[in-house]
C-alpha cells in the first residue's frame with residue numbers, strides 16, 4: 395500500500411459500531427467507514443463547512459476532501475438503506491492533540507478497550523474485573539486503531 399498523508403481529525407468518534415435493531419448476527423451485513431471519513435461527514439454535513447474549509451481543517455486539498463466525503467456518504471447511505479451494520483475504524487488519521495485514544499489492556503484475560511480522555515484511570519478490567527491493567531504507550535500508531 396502506498397503511504398498516504400495523514401488526515402487531521404478533530405473529534406473522537408462517539409461510537410465505532412452501529413447496528414440495526416432486530417437483525418440476527420448471521421444475516422447482518424457490515425460496511426466500514428474510516429475515522430477520517432466520519433470526520434468528513436462531521437465537518438461537511440454536521441457543521442456545514444464548505445469542502446474548501448473542511449479540507450483545510452483536515453489538512454487535505456478540496457478535491458481530496460470531496461472524494462473522502464463522497465465515499466463516506468455512499469457507505470453510510472448503503473448501511474441506512476440496506477440495514478447493514480456500520481463500523482468506524484482505521485484510516486490515515488492524526489488525531490488532534492488531546493484526542494488520542496487511551497487504550498488499556500488486561501494482563502489477566504488479555505482483553506483491551508479504550509477510555510475517553512478526562513475520565514481518570516480505570517480501576518479494573520471491564521471484562522473480568524482484574525486490576526492488573528496497563529495503558530498502551532504507542533496509542534498513536536496505526537496498529538492500535540481498532
Ligand SMILES: [Zn+2]
Nearest residue numbers: 500503519522
Ligand atoms: Zn480482564
